[in-house]
Amino acid sequence: MTTNDLIARLTGELKPVSRTAVLERVGTGLGISLVASAVLMVLWLGMRPDLAEASTTMMFWTKFTYTLILAVAGGWAVKRIAHPLGSIRVNLGLMAATIVVMIVLAFAQLAMTPPEEHMAMLKGRTITVCTFNIVMLSLPLLIGAFWVLRGLAPTRPTLAGAAAGLAAGSIASLVYSFHCDESAMPFIAVWYTLGVLVAGLIGAITGRFILRW
Amino acid sequence: MNSIETRLKELMLASLAGDARSYGILLNDVAKHLRSYFLRRLADAHKSDADDLVQETLMALHTRRATYEVDRPFTAWLHAIARYKLIDHFRRNRIRATVPLDDVEDLFVQDQSDAAADRMDVNRLLQSVPEKSRDLIYRTKIEGQSIAEVAQSTGLSETSVKVSIHRGIRAITARLKGNAANDDK
Numbered sequence: 001m002t003t004n005d006l007i008a009r010l011t012g013e014l015k016p017v018s019r020t021a022v023l024e025r026v027g028t029g030l031g032i033s034l035v036a037s038a039v040l041m042v043l044w045l046g047m048r049p050d051l052a053e054a055s056t057t058m059m060f061w062t063k064f065t066y067t068l069i070l071a072v073a074g075g076w077a078v079k080r081i082a083h084p085l086g087s088i089r090v091n092l093g094l095m096a097a098t099i100v101v102m103i104v105l106a107f108a109q110l111a112m113t114p115p116e117e118h119m120a121m122l123k124g125r126t127i128t129v130c131t132f133n134i135v136m137l138s139l140p141l142l143i144g145a146f147w148v149l150r151g152l153a154p155t156r157p158t159l160a161g162a163a164a165g166l167a168a169g170s171i172a173s174l175v176y177s178f179h180c181d182e183s184a185m186p187f188i189a190v191w192y193t194l195g196v197l198v199a200g201l202i203g204a205i206t207g208r209f210i211l212r213w
Numbered sequence: 214m215n216s217i218e219t220r221l222k223e224l225m226l227a228s229l230a231g232d233a234r235s236y237g238i239l240l241n242d243v244a245k246h247l248r249s250y251f252l253r254r255l256a257d258a259h260k261s262d263a264d265d266l267v268q269e270t271l272m273a274l275h276t277r278r279a280t281y282e283v284d285r286p287f288t289a290w291l292h293a294i295a296r297y298k299l300i301d302h303f304r305r306n307r308i309r310a311t312v313p314l315d316d317v318e319d320l321f322v323q324d325q326s327d328a329a330a331d332r333m334d335v336n337r338l339l340q341s342v343p344e345k346s347r348d349l350i351y352r353t354k355i356e357g358q359s360i361a362e363v364a365q366s367t368g369l370s371e372t373s374v375k376v377s378i379h380r381g382i383r384a385i386t387a388r389l390k391g392n393a394a395n396d397d398k
Contacts, residue, residue, distance in 0.1 A: 006268050007240040010275045016231030021279035083280045084293035153277040155297040212301065213273065 026079045026148050030171065033144025037137045037175050045133065045179040059183040062105070066188065067174035069098045070196060074167030078145050081163045082152035088163050095166065099193055106189035121184035127191065130180065134173050134195025135202070141168035142203055149211055161207010162200050169199025215288070217246075222287040229278065240271055247271070247295055254299060262302065270298045341388050346381030349374055 018024070041047075054060045077091035110118055124130070145164035154160035173192045182188065221242060227235035247270050251263040273294050281290050302308070335355070339347050349367070352358045353374075364371045 001268070003244050003264060003267055003271070006271060007237060007244065010240060010271065011233050011237040013275070014228065014231060014233045014236050017229045017279045019229075019283065025279075083282060084290055084297065085285065151277075153273065153280040153294060153297075155293050213277075 022082055022152060023079060025151060026075065026082065029144045029148035030075055030078070030141065030167070033141045033168075034171055034175070036140040036144070037172055038178075040140060041137055041175050041179055044136075045176075047178055048181045050181065051178065054181065057183070059185075060177075062185070063177045063180075063188055063192070064174070066098065066102050067170060067177050067192065070095055070170035071167070071174045073098070074163070074170040077163040078148060078167045081154050081156070081160045082149055084153045084155045086154070088159070091163070095170075099189075102185070102189045102193065106185040109185040118186075122186045122190065124182040124184060124187040124191075126180065126182060127187075130176075130182070130187075130191040131195045131198065133179075134169065134176050134192065135198050136172075137175050138165070138168040138172035138195070138199040138202075141171050142199065142206075144168075145203070146207070146210055149207075150213065153213070154211055157211040158204050158208040160211050162204035164207055164211075165203015166196060166200035168203060169196035172199065218286055218288050221291075225278075225281060225287045226283060229281070229283070240274075243274065243291065244271060250295055251299065256308070259306075259308065266295075266298055266302055270295050273298060338385050338388065342381040342384050346377045346384070349377050350381045353378060 048054060073091045073094045077088040077095075080086040080091065081088050110121065113121065142165060145168050146161075149160055149164060173195055176192075176195075221239060224235045224239035224242070228239055244267055247267045248263055251266045252260060255263055255266075274291065277294070281287065339351065342350065349363060352363050353360060360371050360374055363369075364374045367374070369377075
């Protein structure tokens with residue numbers, strides 16, 4: 001096909017594009033995969049039975065706020081990296097700052113409790129499954145984020161994959177917080193954060209190949 | 214500003230609104246720029262790939278046009294896509310790039326949102342110069358026209374154009390020095 005034929009074809013196919021098209025695609029992709037991840041959580045792990053009671057505790061809302069900030073920063077990063085000139089430095093900075101605050105809170109809580117309880121606070125009762133579960137719940141979201149990005153124009157596949165993975169891990173940890181009944185800051189600061197970072201790593205490694213166009 | 218940018222951006226905005234005529238002109242223009250862009254960056258053995266790259270980039274422009282943000286320069290966006298396609302081409306064919314990839318100032322403007330503040334300072338300074346000199350300075354120093362071109366289009370002699378510009382610049386210098394003196398106080 002000659003370039004002129006191609007131009008004629010593309011011109012014939014032209015349809016108006018809404019200015020919010022990118023945002024809509026991000027919302028659709030992450031929205032649907034959030035539902036998928038939540039359904040997976042309910043069917044596979046189940047909601048925590050004491051949810052009503054827990055929702056009156058500080059710890060529940062700390063976990064909720066922590067994962068929500070990461071999720072919003074991550075989702076926004078997917079939107080930004082979808083543009084050819086997109087930079088996600090701000091988003092990564094916000095996520096890093098949020099994690100640092102969580103670690104400081106964890107140390108503060110450790111400082112206020114007797115040393116012999118520290119190990120229990122770090123290990124909780126679900127240390128063996130927490131990070132794994134978050135990574136599992138992040139997989140539908142990772143697929144959703146990749147679908148979003150494959151229709152847009154990220155010019156740095158590895159970085160875009162990392163953004164997709166961090167967003168998927170963060171949203172998954174938000175979903176997981178409705179199942180998990182751990183209530184110690186050090187536990188959240190270590191194992192939730194690790195889940196988010198592992199998802200980010202998976203995203204970076206796979207994105208490098210999947211996000212080419 | 215850069216006239217290529219102004220022209221292409223207008224066409225792109227019309228195309229995003231669904232104007233097929235503008236879109237046809239845009240794609241034809243862009244194809245020409247892209248062809249020379251790729252030709253200059255491909256080694257002799259690979260020059261024949263230029264047309265494929267042009268078509269691939271046009272396809273990408275088409276299917277991913279929603280990612281153009283209207284408050285940014287169009288040429289910077291297009292350059293990012295063309296550069297991506299070129300790097301992807303090198304990677305797929307295991308070619309080592311030996312031509313500088315970023316040598317594009319002549320064709321594509323960079324994203325200059327940061328430079329906007331500087332431009333506003335320049336405009337404010339220019340306001341302090343008499344109108345006649347202001348226009349001449351703007352056309353020669355900022356738009357980059359030659360003295361001869363400006364003389365011809367204004368009907369002034371080259372000498373009086375030069376004198377006017379010289380006076381205007383002296384006025385600006387004086388004003389900058391005055392500001393510095395004020396700051397010292």
